[in-house]
Amino acid sequence: MKENPFKKMPTILMPNELMEKALRRGEKVAEEFRKKEVPRYLKAKIVEENKVRTIASVISDNLQKYIDKTPPVRKLPKFYQEMVEVLAGIDEFKKCMGAFKWASDLVRKLGNEYAKKIRKARTPQEAAKLRKEFVGRVKSILKQIHPEMAFIAVAREKLKELPTFKELPTIVIAGYPNVGKSTLLKKLTGADVEINSYPFTTKGINVGYLEEFQIIDTPGLLDRPLHERNDIELQAILALNYLANLILFIIDASEYCGFPIESQIKLLDEIRELFKIPIFVAINKVDLADEEAVKKVEEELRKRSLDYIKISADKELNLEELKKEIKRRAFEEFKKAHM
Numbered sequence: 001m002k003e004n005p006f007k008k009m010p011t012i013l014m015p016n017e018l019m020e021k022a023l024r025r026g027e028k029v030a031e032e033f034r035k036k037e038v039p040r041y042l043k044a045k046i047v048e049e050n051k052v053r054t055i056a057s058v059i060s061d062n063l064q065k066y067i068d069k070t071p072p073v074r075k076l077p078k079f080y081q082e083m084v085e086v087l088a089g090i091d092e093f094k095k096c097m098g099a100f101k102w103a104s105d106l107v108r109k110l111g112n113e114y115a116k117k118i119r120k121a122r123t124p125q126e127a128a129k130l131r132k133e134f135v136g137r138v139k140s141i142l143k144q145i146h147p148e149m150a151f152i153a154v155a156r157e158k159l160k161e162l163p164t165f166k167e168l169p170t171i172v173i174a175g176y177p178n179v180g181k182s183t184l185l186k187k188l189t190g191a192d193v194e195i196n197s198y199p200f201t202t203k204g205i206n207v208g209y210l211e212e213f214q215i216i217d218t219p220g221l222l223d224r225p226l227h228e229r230n231d232i233e234l235q236a237i238l239a240l241n242y243l244a245n246l247i248l249f250i251i252d253a254s255e256y257c258g259f260p261i262e263s264q265i266k267l268l269d270e271i272r273e274l275f276k277i278p279i280f281v282a283i284n285k286v287d288l289a290d291e292e293a294v295k296k297v298e299e300e301l302r303k304r305s306l307d308y309i310k311i312s313a314d315k316e317l318n319l320e321e322l323k324k325e326i327k328r329r330a331f332e333e334f335k336k337a338h339m
């Protein structure tokens with residue numbers, strides 16, 4: 001399962017909003033009980049008791065819903081676990097769920113206690129006083145978990161924006177800007193490339209499908225030297241390890257992209273060091289590049305025992321062979337990962 005598991009998380013209400021919701025519902029229920037034919041001396045107590053029960057269950061149920069609709073982090077695919085760690089912090093995230101559970105259980109328990117006390121009240125005034133006391137205690141419980149509610153609300157906003165990835169052999173494209181990554185992604189997968197947002201880059205993340213394969217381009221992430229990255233960006237990049245079965249590294253042999261071959265090879269070396277998955281290289285723009293430059297790139301790749309193919313994304317040269325190679329390699333790795 002690689003579908004974004006956070007999409008189902010409900011909106012997290014803040015303490016005052018949740019309290020208002022519960023009070024409104026309590027008032028509505030009270031209104032119904034006021035209309036009932038009950039002896040006068042009993043009515044006030046019944047109204048107050050049901051108000052309390054309703055308030056308790058609205059709050060307790062909502063908090064429990066937040067827990068139930070939040071995927072258990074440790075059971076998620078590793079990629080999404082990494083995302084929780086980077087965007088929120090797994091320990092903090094779990095602590096918040098613990099706080100919700102504590103508050104939900106406590107409010108439910110208090111609701112029962114106060115409902116019983118109200119039933120035993122001797123006067124309507126005493127019943128109303130108990131109800132007010134209950135509301136005060138619930139407010140203070142919600143106030144205590146305000147930081148946790150705010151934290152999860154913010155985390156949810158970020159997590160639910162993560163793209164949905166399919167459980168398919170996955171290829172991640174890397175290489176300097178302008179080497180031809182998006183041209184290639186389009187040529188390989190057809191025009192329907194989805195642009196999804198990714199919290200770590202303003203350029204989003206582009207996902208395309210080639211038969212039963214998923215190809216991802218991550219502009220802004222794998223397109224400049226990794227040693228220039230801050231910790232969060234690096235973690236976001238490393239998380240791609242859990243998503244990808246193959247990295248397709250594109251080198252522009254023509255250097256028309258504006259980056260010399262040496263720099264491009266350096267980025268390749270950094271990626272080789274950081275990623276545990278196989279790398280396959282496409283030497284692009286061979287229609288533009290001079291032979292010497294292509295030979296130089298080939299030499300560097302051979303030194304590193306890296307497999308490669310020479311292509312032109314724009315002129316559609318060798319793209320069928322490239323498809324065959326990346327599919328075979330990604331599929332093999334995918335099988336290994338799922339054995």
Ligand SMILES: Nc1nc2c(ncn2[C@@H]2O[C@H](COP(=O)(O)OP(=O)(O)OP(=O)(O)O)[C@@H](O)[C@H]2O)c(=O)[nH]1
Nearest residue numbers: 177178179180181182183219285288312313314315
């Ligand atoms: N001659 C030639 N031009 C190419 C080839 N592949 C891509 N281009 C051109 O190179 C330029 C950059 O290509 P893009 O696909 O936008 O590069 P990119 O790597 O996706 O760039 P970013 O989105 O900035 O990361 C475009 O003008 C393409 O038309 C090729 O094989 N031959």
